Amino acid sequence: MAFFVQKYGGTSVGSTERIKNVARRVAKFRAAGHDLVIVVSAMSGETNRLISLAKEIQPDPDPRELDVILSTGEQVSIGLLAMALHGLGIKAKSYTGSQVSITTDNAHTKARILKIDEDRIRADLAAGYVIIVAGFQGRDEAGNITTLGRGGSDTTAVALAAALKADECQIYTDVNGIYTTDPRVVPEARRLEAITFEEMLEMASLGSKVLQIRSVEFAGKYKVKLRVLSSFEEDGEGTLITFEENQNMEQPIISGIAFNRDESKITIVGVPDHPGIAYQILGPVADANIDVDMIIQNVGHDGTTDFSFTVNRNEYANTMKILEEQILPHIGAREVIGGNRIAKVSVIGVGMRSHAGIASKMFRVLAEEGINIQMIATSEIKVSVVVDEKYMELAVRVLHKAFELDQAK
Amino acid sequence: MAFFVQKYGGTSVGSTERIKNVARRVAKFRAAGHDLVIVVSAMSGETNRLISLAKEIQPDPDPRELDVILSTGEQVSIGLLAMALHGLGIKAKSYTGSQVSITTDNAHTKARILKIDEDRIRADLAAGYVIIVAGFQGRDEAGNITTLGRGGSDTTAVALAAALKADECQIYTDVNGIYTTDPRVVPEARRLEAITFEEMLEMASLGSKVLQIRSVEFAGKYKVKLRVLSSFEEDGEGTLITFEENQNMEQPIISGIAFNRDESKITIVGVPDHPGIAYQILGPVADANIDVDMIIQNVGHDGTTDFSFTVNRNEYANTMKILEEQILPHIGAREVIGGNRIAKVSVIGVGMRSHAGIASKMFRVLAEEGINIQMIATSEIKVSVVVDEKYMELAVRVLHKAFELDQAK
Secondary structure, eight states, rough: OOEEEEOOOOTTTEEEEEEEEEHHHHHHHHHHTTEEEEOOOOOTTTTHHHHHHHHHHHSSOOOOHHHHHHHHHHHHHHHHHHHHHHHTOEEEEEOOOTTTTTEEEOOTTSOEEEEEEOOHHHHHHHTTTTEETTTTTTEEETTEEOOTTTHHHHHHHHHHHHHHHHHHHEEEEEEEEBBSTTTOOOOTBOOOSSSEHHHHHHHHHHTTTTTTHHHHHHHHTTTTTTTEEESSTTOOOOEEEEOOOOOOOOSSSSSSEEESSSSSEEEEEEEEHHHHHHHHHHHHHHHHHHHHHEEEEEOOOOTTEEEEEEGGGGGGGHHHHHHIIHHHHHHHHHHEEESSSSEEEEEGGGGGOOOOOHHHHHHHHHHHHOOOEEEEEEEEEEEEEEEEEGGGHHHHHHHHHHHHTTSSO | OOOOEEEEETTTTTHHHHHHHHHHHHHHHHHTTEEEEEEEOOTTHHHHHHHHHHHHOOOOSHHHHHHHHHHHHHHHHHHHHHHHHTTTTTOOOOTTTTTEEEEEOOOSSSSEEEEEEHHHHHHHHHHHHHEEEEEEEEOOOSSSEEETTHHHHHHHHHHHHHHHHSSEEEEESSSSSSESSSSTTTTTTTTSSSSHHHHHHHHHTTOTOOOOHHHHHHHHTTTEEEEETTSSSOOOEEEEEEEOOOOOOOOOOOEEEEOOOOOOEEEEEEEETTHHHHHHHHHHHHHHTTTEEEEEEEEOOOTEEEEEEEEEEEHHHHHHIIIIIIIIHHOOSEEEESSSSEEEEEEOOOOGGGGGOOHHHHHHHHTTTTTOOEEEEEEEEEEEEEEGGGGGEEEEEEEHTTTTSSSSO
């Protein structure tokens, strides 16, 4: 008997038939005596439908009101799943994010969870209920409805697992685990039995869209055991995301190849090279709640330097506008060059720490295919390059093969 | 400059285009300097869509969870209307029933409002906002989401107008006022400029579906001036529902003819005629939250009597089940006769108080058309008869003419 927080995504609850399937799966766990808190997303398509409605009214809708509307998607799902469980004779009770007091900051449409009052859930669990919580949403201190951004239901699940000290947080998706890379790009990609949080963080942030990055950060921070499983497969093991490297296991050097084509790059050429310039550039961008991914500044000469960074492609126009209105007038740069048609490709693995030569091998493999590297960034466990978007799939395939990820260990 | 609570129904907010129209109307009132609290229903069709989803999961869904789902319909509307007002440059803020603390009892799917915390609304009004509140919903003391039943948005509007002491509660609908009867049945039906609460109560409860009866009761109790208007007509006067008979006005004897084909009748034959028998029969029915409309018990003979009552047709099967399981085994009645194919027709008017002969005129008119009267009930200001459903329209037409309702005063 254990205590699981399980999260079912939009595809898993995409129709009333699928919701009944989720209920049957939950019932099986319940029959085995487990305590369960279930987090659900909106039925697939619903969030987009609601966004379309909002945009019919206003192209750039007010974030507070958008959250009021978007949060209804998950609210419908929780009610339906509760009913489906009742239909199987299981005691179940649904809660919205507001009701269960998932308190967030007030950054509407991308709020962060501050705290969860677990008393109500604990009392209901003790009374034998399966608890169903609306993912993706919360309330700020003033009681306004907030949402956590796309994929926020994962974060809800992990935050609940952390607050309630669940044994495992199980994320049910439409894939059966984390792969060495996207099988649609490389058919030989293999499912990983386990992956470390650090690797997963890099995989997620770099575009393996199985889990929302914030949920993985959360899980790592609060030492929540996270498992990714398929909601369409019986008895799959999925991929366990562990918070420690398994010392007994021969660690593969590289765990996977991640990629992301949702990025755009911005380079400010000829920035005066003096202290505080990075903050002067990125401060206003951060204030606008725009996430910056790669940041690259090389050593300068002649008193100036070039400053590059990447942002999500959706934020490209907005970032350019902020640059032009709030930043460039003050820093006296030579020019700004932006580019939308780029992609980022990364090799990831904790084994890199103890193995030299990964980066140079990566660069050699790409060079052999004639792929020009536009930007490079490295961390302890990953090497990322920015390349022209059209080479992205080729780059992923040759790297996957070069690092022997297609071969079972 | 005045303070209005305005309510827009599902048809008025049935599409994003229509929501923009509502916003333009609200903007006009705002431009004239009025303070405004706007109550909206779910977009037309949405509540039915949600009920269908629920019934796909469970034919008889749990009321608590049904409320979780149903309340999302209005929640989408409030967000969209707030956005539409922003689009016109108007400060506006939306609130769900829970957020604005519309506290109800816990009778899910037909809850009653207990109290409203108006502080938040008052503060926002003072800060120059148009306040938009989700109709039809609230929260019980424990924080569970509740709904007020079909048409509950009217009740929300009136309750807000009462709590906030608004100058007028304006109910925008798809009709431009209250008519002497349904114009689809009698083309000669006329719009009434004013009607008393008592008359309106009888009109509403008897099937003139413009306003929810509970909202009229509420308005009468708290002396809220209520006006019914069309949301598709500019500058209409609608019908004012007054809480006093206008002493200066020559009161028409009869204000209207109401009818209702949503009823079914149940007669318990040969009930022992002893004290407490009515409570024994109707107690369990009331406990099941089933509204009983007409109740008729004639003088008995041979120690027994016949007891008849009518309930909404939707509750017929449920009521019969309660009768058979909980009531009949204890009271020793001879038999139960039920009927679904009936309709109720009523003539209504405060003038009846001072004019004799209305009932006998009604019975004579029906007799002349060969319409058999199955049940009769009277109050101070109305006479109702139950007839075979197939005669309903004929009865309404001949009564409308006989009482000269087609003639302008």
